[in-house]
Amino acid sequence: MGRRRASQLLAGYRQFLLGRPTPSSHEQSISGSYWKLNTWRPCCMFRVSVGTPQASNYLNLGKTYAIKQRSFGSAATDIPRNPAFSNLNADDISYFRTILGERNVVEDEDRLSAANVDWMRKYQGSSKLLLLPKSSQEVSKILHHCNSRKLAVVPQGGNTGLVGGSVPVHDEVIINLALMDKIVSLDKINGILVCEGGCILENLSSFLENEGFIMPLDLGAKGSCQIGGNISTNAGGLRFVRYGSLHGTILGLEVVLANGTILDMLGTLRKDNTGYDLKHLFIGSEGSLGIVTKVSILTPPKLMSMNLAFLACKDFTSCQKLLLEAKRALGGVLSAFEFMDSHSMDLVLSHLDGVRSPLPSSLYNFYILVETTGSDETYDKTKLEAFLLRSMEEGLILDGVVAQDINQSSSFWRIREGISEASVKVGAVYKYDLSLPIDQFYGIVEEMRNRLGEAAKVVGYGHLGDGNLHLNIMTTRYDSDILAQIEPYVYEWTSKHKGSISAEHGLGLMKANKIHYSKSPETVQLMVDIKKMLDPNLILNPYKVLPQSCFN
Numbered sequence: 001m002g003r004r005r006a007s008q009l010l011a012g013y014r015q016f017l018l019g020r021p022t023p024s025s026h027e028q029s030i031s032g033s034y035w036k037l038n039t040w041r042p043c044c045m046f047r048v049s050v051g052t053p054q055a056s057n058y059l060n061l062g063k064t065y066a067i068k069q070r071s072f073g074s075a076a077t078d079i080p081r082n083p084a085f086s087n088l089n090a091d092d093i094s095y096f097r098t099i100l101g102e103r104n105v106v107e108d109e110d111r112l113s114a115a116n117v118d119w120m121r122k123y124q125g126s127s128k129l130l131l132l133p134k135s136s137q138e139v140s141k142i143l144h145h146c147n148s149r150k151l152a153v154v155p156q157g158g159n160t161g162l163v164g165g166s167v168p169v170h171d172e173v174i175i176n177l178a179l180m181d182k183i184v185s186l187d188k189i190n191g192i193l194v195c196e197g198g199c200i201l202e203n204l205s206s207f208l209e210n211e212g213f214i215m216p217l218d219l220g221a222k223g224s225c226q227i228g229g230n231i232s233t234n235a236g237g238l239r240f241v242r243y244g245s246l247h248g249t250i251l252g253l254e255v256v257l258a259n260g261t262i263l264d265m266l267g268t269l270r271k272d273n274t275g276y277d278l279k280h281l282f283i284g285s286e287g288s289l290g291i292v293t294k295v296s297i298l299t300p301p302k303l304m305s306m307n308l309a310f311l312a313c314k315d316f317t318s319c320q321k322l323l324l325e326a327k328r329a330l331g332g333v334l335s336a337f338e339f340m341d342s343h344s345m346d347l348v349l350s351h352l353d354g355v356r357s358p359l360p361s362s363l364y365n366f367y368i369l370v371e372t373t374g375s376d377e378t379y380d381k382t383k384l385e386a387f388l389l390r391s392m393e394e395g396l397i398l399d400g401v402v403a404q405d406i407n408q409s410s411s412f413w414r415i416r417e418g419i420s421e422a423s424v425k426v427g428a429v430y431k432y433d434l435s436l437p438i439d440q441f442y443g444i445v446e447e448m449r450n451r452l453g454e455a456a457k458v459v460g461y462g463h464l465g466d467g468n469l470h471l472n473i474m475t476t477r478y479d480s481d482i483l484a485q486i487e488p489y490v491y492e493w494t495s496k497h498k499g500s501i502s503a504e505h506g507l508g509l510m511k512a513n514k515i516h517y518s519k520s521p522e523t524v525q526l527m528v529d530i531k532k533m534l535d536p537n538l539i540l541n542p543y544k545v546l547p548q549s550c551f552n
């Protein structure tokens, strides 16, 4: 296609953009972080009462097999309580009161109900105690006591996880760092932020933005999730394609071990090769090796020129080619490359009030969000336009719209970030978070759709730029027959294609027994040895991450 045709295309495209309706003020107001706005209070770990299940329905189900799926489903995970653990008694509670004060030792049923259930209301524990320490020393005293008494604990951040990692399985004592939310320091030359583990991600982002920096991490749950929890799960999110993993951006950690030792690894140096870099053991260990109490993180400068395009593609091959083209053409300014299929789009549009597609949604099979962030508005715009133009000429993009202002940007992100929220509205949702080679990326979605037919809604979306697919399968109720058609098929398929069964959500309770699909027996054994060395009584987040059978 010649230059003339190409510029005609772009001109038509621009007209098309300008002709599109701007989202209404209602839509604008609901854009942003849904976990914050619709489900959770931003600076508090307690669930807003609307839609919260009454956990007391579950609490007395019996001590031996306490985990039940929520009321629209049957029990799916029955793990016996480890008989080596003690039961909480009145002396334990009085001791906790002496170190934390009356208010921060919570036995109130409503508050425990919220802390005992996960965000999807899929995993349900029966803890009788929630502790709210205010300092690393208090965390240390709690753990020292729990370890000597063999009381199991579950570290909990914003409780926004998707694999049952942050809620008790039985009666584990819940330790939440919500009161440890102080910013310790910011090195304004290098952008190195030091803060406590209970800081809410969105609060950190707002603080940094005022100082001319941004968090290298951004996710839909930002309004509720805590940085300590993000680190413990090694959360990926929307900026990963640009700023990489927390293994790269975390410079130091303070961690409290199971026996109460405070491990000071809170370095603020970019380079430090003195011995083993132990902080990496705790990034992604899901609270099973220690509790992250302080964090030192490298934060990139805030760049003022940001563009966001919402694009439609006819098939998945075009999405793949578009990614390659975006990496080539946009290089250093590419800051997000997110993908969703038309089924994801339909899900959001039919379940979230006030969300509208900026494109005629029924016409296209796939949608891509491409974001650029740079420091030169003209240069960045020119680059993006050249990329869009070439991709249109090549037929990779069928249609598209570039956000004209911050409100439009938010409304585009709202669609992508709203998929999770919409998925839980259907009823029961089976979530798979897979890393896959790009040529295999969408195959499993199509296979599951064929396999399940009318019995389930199957959607595929995720961080295409990082090779991370979110496969969500929804039914009105949890159903063991459906589950049997999904698992182990999805895990076997992923393993066969050399993927990972957990790209960014962790293993938690959901996939503790599935680790062998992604890790060799020798690797798992070394993990078990490390766990036993750091937590010999196995009190930290039991039943999660590693198969229980490894400890019998």
Ligand SMILES: O=C(O)CC[C@@H](O)C(=O)O
Residues within 6 Å of the ligand: 162, 220, 237, 416, 417, 419, 420, 431, 432, 433, 462, 470, 471, 472
């Ligand atoms: O709900 C999910 O499956 C994915 C959640 C999150 O990682 C996302 O990328 O939206």
Ligand SMILES: [Zn+2]
Residues within 6 Å of the ligand: 237, 462, 463, 470, 504
């Ligand atoms: Zn994700």
